[in-house]
Each structure stands twice: as structure tokens, then as C-alpha cells.
Amino acid sequence: MTTLLAEKVLIIGYVWPEPNSSAAGTRMMQLIHSLQAQACEICFASPAKPGEHQFDLHSLGIQQQEILLNDSSFDDFLRQFQPGLVIFDRFMMEEQFGWRVEKHCPNALRILNTEDLHSLREVRQQMLKDAVKEDALGHHLQPALCQDSMTLFNKMSGSDLAIREISAILRCDLTLMISAFETNLLQTAFNLAPQLLFTLPFIYPDASPNSKPSFENRQHFICIGNFRHAPNWDAVLTLKHIWPQIRQALPNAELHIYGAYPPKKATELHNAKQGFYVKGWADDALTVVKSAKVMLAPLRFGAGIKGKLAEAMLCGTPSVTTPLGAESMCQSIEEWNGAVVDSLDAFVEQAIALYQNPEIWQAAQLKGDALFEAQFAKKSFYEQALFERIQVLQNHLTEERKRNFTGKMLRHHLHKSTQYMAQWIEAKNKLPPAQTPNTDP
CATH class of the missing domain: 3.40.50.2000 (Glycogen Phosphorylase B;)
Structure with missing residues (x-):
């Protein structure tokens, strides 16, 4: 098994993992177990409120860190923890915290975990609504062409969500895709470079259980x-x-x-x-x-x-x-x-x-x-391939980032605007409450 060069891994989660509540929670726990097998020190941080069914990460020896949006306390935490690998769980976390990671841990490898393409789901939902409105479904369960790459590209390219999501992919060193269909869509329709994407489906133990009721x-x-x-x-x-x-x-x-x-x-x-x-x-x-x-x-x-x-x-x-x-x-x-x-x-x-x-x-x-x-029962195969890709990136990070010049431009422009907006919000939040004039007679 390839050994990761990063001893410390920071995962910034949109929510706390709930493997018994969603496939996304299962996926996250699979990633965590794979990283633990590499003897990594893992910290899971999230600005979300604790979930009713969230997994007890402490039971696995994983640090849990509550973090705040638009707050420089996260910078202090980064400087103290100093991760060598940062995983943003969904693109919204890269938007919020990516510029802070780049500023305080510039040599940390930045990976985006998509779960699925949110913008693809949104476009398909709208296609369904339009088909229902036009009574075009008939007895069919879903609209025609909802799996046609060029139809999807034409609809997604006009979506603000798609622009945000694909921009986040370009700003990261690597993005984990769970669906080969979505990887192909990004490469063929949106012209994303193959080296920016890694298809990692659900990874279960290498053998499925034999005890199945008849x-x-x-x-x-x-x-x-x-x-x-x-x-x-x-x-x-x-x-x-x-x-x-x-x-x-x-x-x-x-x-x-x-x-x-x-x-x-x-x-x-x-x-x-x-x-x-x-x-x-x-x-x-x-x-x-x-x-x-x-x-x-x-x-x-x-x-x-x-x-x-x-x-x-x-x-x-x-x-x-x-x-x-x-x-x-x-x-x-x-x-x-x-x-x-x-x-x-x-x-x-x-x-x-x-x-x-x-x-x-x-x-x-x-x-x-x-x-x-x-x-799905190829855990060791997928883990080996993923960690080999990560190790290559870690060994050649400067060169790989030069190759991704579009990502560099996006980081420069978006992160500057995000940084200033976050600093403005933080300063505004620290102002004392406005004094309401006393209008009593």
C-alpha cells in the first residue's frame, strides 16, 4: 500500500457524518477509514450544528473541531494544526475556506469531495418540473435526454450553481467523483483536464457477506x-x-x-x-x-x-x-x-x-x-490507485499547479473577493449593537 506523505489530514465537512442517514455519510466514513489505514492524524471540522444521528468520531480517535464561517478563529486553528492534506466535503466548503487554507497552508494538497454534482441534480430536477408542467412525461418516470451529455451541458452552462461548482473543482488539486458518468460529463462536455478528477465509487470490503436471507x-x-x-x-x-x-x-x-x-x-x-x-x-x-x-x-x-x-x-x-x-x-x-x-x-x-x-x-x-x-468490492484496488495519485501530486505539486493555470486565475479572483467579503462580515459582526434612540415622552 502506498504511504501518504501527509501525516495530518483536515476534512472540512458541510455536515457532520451520519452514515446511517445518508449515502453521503457512508461515503465520508469510507474515506475516513481509508485515511486511518494510512496512519494519518485526522481532524474533522464543520460549521454545521451537531446532527441528531452523527457518528461519534472521537470513538475512532478523530479530533472534532467546530469552526465558524467568516471568522479568523479558523486561521488560528489552521496555523496550529498545519495539515498536509485538506479535503473539502462539497464545493461550498471550498468556497468558504479555500482561500484561508491557501493563505495559511500553501503547501497543503487541496482535494474536493463532491458526493455528487449538485448542479447536475438541480438541472435534472428542473427538467422534471418542466416536463410535468408541459404534461410531457406521460407514463414515463423521467424526462427524455436527462442522460444526454450535450443536453445537460447546454442546461448546466446557464446555471450559477454549475459555475460555482466547476470553479471549485478547478481551484482544487484533485476532485473525487463518485460517478463515472459525471467524470465523463466534466471531461467531454466541460473540457476539464483528466488529471483534475479521480473516480472513486463507494468502496466496500473486498468480499461481500455470505449470510443473506433466502x-x-x-x-x-x-x-x-x-x-x-x-x-x-x-x-x-x-x-x-x-x-x-x-x-x-x-x-x-x-x-x-x-x-x-x-x-x-x-x-x-x-x-x-x-x-x-x-x-x-x-x-x-x-x-x-x-x-x-x-x-x-x-x-x-x-x-x-x-x-x-x-x-x-x-x-x-x-x-x-x-x-x-x-x-x-x-x-x-x-x-x-x-x-x-x-x-x-x-x-x-x-x-x-x-x-x-x-x-x-x-x-x-x-x-x-x-x-x-x-x-464495489474493490476497496484495496481503489485505495491503492487513489493514494498513488495523491502521492504523485504531493511530489510534483508546484508543477501540477502550474499546469492548472485556469484554477490559479480562479483562486486569485474569487478568493480575493471572498476574502474581503469574509473580513467585512467578520468586522461587521464585531460592531456593538446600534443604539436605539429613546422615544419615550
């Missing part, structure tokens, strides 16, 4: 996902719409919907008589997924790789999803552990077939085992 020992459908994530909530509403058709064919079946932070509008959908159960938070997501017979994920927009679907494969649970749901997870839909469909009628049909036919179900599970081994 068809006969499972029951019910499952849908799982953080309710604060817009594509997940949209999927729940889609399931509410089509569940009566599934229930009519399978009157004893139930749909169990799990996810962190369910709002009142979600819990109000709970209807035991119809077999539609909104369960909310799951203490152990893998346990509930493993006990279910079929996972349903009618995802109509979104980006990245879907952690729920990767973990369904890990648990031997067949799934029904959309082309967007399966994006970057298989070479062809024939490999999928269940069904990949683009219409509501086909979704219902495939869900019923998987649930009631043990031969179809077992064939799907075997496909999932093979797909998981091919796509």
Missing part, C-alpha cells in the same frame, strides 16, 4: 433514503401514487419506508390499512434492507451513485429502479439485480414479478452478487 425468509417491499434529500421525497410520492396497483395484485404485501428526518408531510402518508408504512429512522439500515424482499427506488431525478441500491446488492435484495437510479452502476441494464425501467406501468409490473416469483428473484440476487463484486 426468498422464503424475507417479506415486504422497502424504500429507504434521507427525507431531506429531494429525490428521495419525490420517490416516496411516486410510490404513494403507484402503490394501490401493487397492493391490488399483492394484497398481503406491505411497503416499509425508512429514512432519517421524516417531516410531518411524510408521516401523514402512513396508512396501515393500505400497507403503506412510513417507518422513519432505521437504527441499522443494512438489517432492514436485508430482511426485505424487494427494494423500490423510482428515482426521477438526481445525481451520483445511489448508496441504497449498492447496499441492496450487498444485502442480496433485488431492486426496481430507473435509468437514473442505476446510472454508473452497471454496463447494461441486463446486469441489474432486478429491473431498470422508465415507465410507471413497467415499474409496477416488475415489482410484482420480483416479489411473487422465487425463480426471477433468485436470478436477480445472483446478478446483484456479481455486479457488487465487479463494481
Whole structure:
């Protein structure tokens, strides 16, 4: 295994990691475990409020540091900790803290962890809204061309979010992409240099567990996902719409919907008589997924790789999803552990077939085992490749930054404006409250 040159790693998180709440939390913990295997001293810092389900990083010997936006106390912290590697978890953290890192730790390698392309998700969501408004979807689950690179480029290039996100990528030494589709989109449509991007999917242990309940020992459908994530909530509403058709064919079946932070509008959908159960938070997501017979994920927009679907494969649970749901997870839909469909009628049909036919179900599970081994059970392979790339960057950082002249220009202009704005906000916050004149008679 390649050894990192950086002994100290600072991760600046948009939120505190919650691996049982979201795929993003799982991804972050996978990164942390990989860095710990390199004997790095890790500090996780975030300006976010503590989360209800956040992981206890102290239990792993990781320092937790609460930081403030627009406050020079972060500069003092940087000078004291002196990281050799800084990971910005999502582009907003690079925007806020990138200039401070460059100023006080100029030789630290700067890596952006995207989770997924936020601007791609936003554009696809807008495409869905436009299609619904124009009544152009018909029985289809998602708009046509939502995976066409040039269509996406034309829409994303007019998005402020895309400009901000891709600018952050250019300002960093390396960006971790979870989806090969998104890596290809950035390289071919946006002309980003390949050396700036590294595709790192979910990385699970090199062998999946063998203990998977059989068809006969499972029951019910499952849908799982953080309710604060817009594509997940949209999927729940889609399931509410089509569940009566599934229930009519399978009157004893139930749909169990799990996810962190369910709002009142979600819990109000709970209807035991119809077999539609909104369960909310799951203490152990893998346990509930493993006990279910079929996972349903009618995802109509979104980006990245879907952690729920990767973990369904890990648990031997067949799934029904959309082309967007399966994006970057298989070479062809024939490999999928269940069904990949683009219409509501086909979704219902495939869900019923998987649930009631043990031969179809077992064939799907075997496909999932093979797909998981091919796509995700390569922890040592991906870690080795990532740390080799990082080591090359560390050894040739000056030369690599010269090659990325666009990034240098963006850092110069944006960081100067961000720096002055942050300093102005900090100075303003330190002013005493304005005195209100006494108007009493």
C-alpha cells in the first residue's frame, strides 16, 4: 500500500457524518477509514450544528473541531494544526475556506469531495418540473435526454450553481467523483483536464457477506433514503401514487419506508390499512434492507451513485429502479439485480414479478452478487490507485499547479473577493449593537 506523505489530514465537512442517514455519510466514513489505514492524524471540522444521528468520531480517535464561517478563529486553528492534506466535503466548503487554507497552508494538497454534482441534480430536477408542467412525461418516470451529455451541458452552462461548482473543482488539486458518468460529463462536455478528477465509487470490503436471507425468509417491499434529500421525497410520492396497483395484485404485501428526518408531510402518508408504512429512522439500515424482499427506488431525478441500491446488492435484495437510479452502476441494464425501467406501468409490473416469483428473484440476487463484486468490492484496488495519485501530486505539486493555470486565475479572483467579503462580515459582526434612540415622552 502506498504511504501518504501527509501525516495530518483536515476534512472540512458541510455536515457532520451520519452514515446511517445518508449515502453521503457512508461515503465520508469510507474515506475516513481509508485515511486511518494510512496512519494519518485526522481532524474533522464543520460549521454545521451537531446532527441528531452523527457518528461519534472521537470513538475512532478523530479530533472534532467546530469552526465558524467568516471568522479568523479558523486561521488560528489552521496555523496550529498545519495539515498536509485538506479535503473539502462539497464545493461550498471550498468556497468558504479555500482561500484561508491557501493563505495559511500553501503547501497543503487541496482535494474536493463532491458526493455528487449538485448542479447536475438541480438541472435534472428542473427538467422534471418542466416536463410535468408541459404534461410531457406521460407514463414515463423521467424526462427524455436527462442522460444526454450535450443536453445537460447546454442546461448546466446557464446555471450559477454549475459555475460555482466547476470553479471549485478547478481551484482544487484533485476532485473525487463518485460517478463515472459525471467524470465523463466534466471531461467531454466541460473540457476539464483528466488529471483534475479521480473516480472513486463507494468502496466496500473486498468480499461481500455470505449470510443473506433466502426468498422464503424475507417479506415486504422497502424504500429507504434521507427525507431531506429531494429525490428521495419525490420517490416516496411516486410510490404513494403507484402503490394501490401493487397492493391490488399483492394484497398481503406491505411497503416499509425508512429514512432519517421524516417531516410531518411524510408521516401523514402512513396508512396501515393500505400497507403503506412510513417507518422513519432505521437504527441499522443494512438489517432492514436485508430482511426485505424487494427494494423500490423510482428515482426521477438526481445525481451520483445511489448508496441504497449498492447496499441492496450487498444485502442480496433485488431492486426496481430507473435509468437514473442505476446510472454508473452497471454496463447494461441486463446486469441489474432486478429491473431498470422508465415507465410507471413497467415499474409496477416488475415489482410484482420480483416479489411473487422465487425463480426471477433468485436470478436477480445472483446478478446483484456479481455486479457488487465487479463494481464495489474493490476497496484495496481503489485505495491503492487513489493514494498513488495523491502521492504523485504531493511530489510534483508546484508543477501540477502550474499546469492548472485556469484554477490559479480562479483562486486569485474569487478568493480575493471572498476574502474581503469574509473580513467585512467578520468586522461587521464585531460592531456593538446600534443604539436605539429613546422615544419615550
